[in-house]
Amino acid sequence: MSVSGKGARSKGHNFEREVANLLTESTGVLFKRGLGQARAGGSEVADVYAPVLKDIHIECKRQIRCNIKEAIRQGKTDIKNSLQERTLVVITKDDREEMLVTMPYRDWIVLFDLYLATRIVRGEAEFTDETLQEQNIPLPGDAS
Secondary structure, eight states: OOOOTHHHHHHHHHHHHHHHHHHHHHHSSOOEEOTHHHHTTTSSOOSEEETTEEEEEEEEEEESSOOHHHHHHHHHHHHHHHTSOOEEEEEEEETTSOEEEEOOHHHHHHHHHHHHHHHHHTTOSOOOHHHHHHTTOOOTTOOO
């Protein structure tokens, strides 16, 4: 059974609250639903945001079958209209499916680099100077 009109908006708002709560519980950082959406015409305001993290734009979609590319386009338009540089994160959930997180590659690779650096610092990664050189990965401090 499809949801339309007020029911679809309610479903979307509930999902945004769920995402905000999950992010808050997982990180300890307070996340909120972007209430300014309806009041501000919907542009520029993230669906979910953390007041202390102004450089992240979280777009949420909860539908029978989410159009992830459309959600990315909407998020990029919102970011462009805000006139601020932000990292776009799209969180979607199709009915009876798990939640997915999608983001542009250029933003993801920054996060992945931080993840790798954290693993190396903690001694959890199996990288040695030799394995990094074999993979043609520059060593910290290399000028090349």
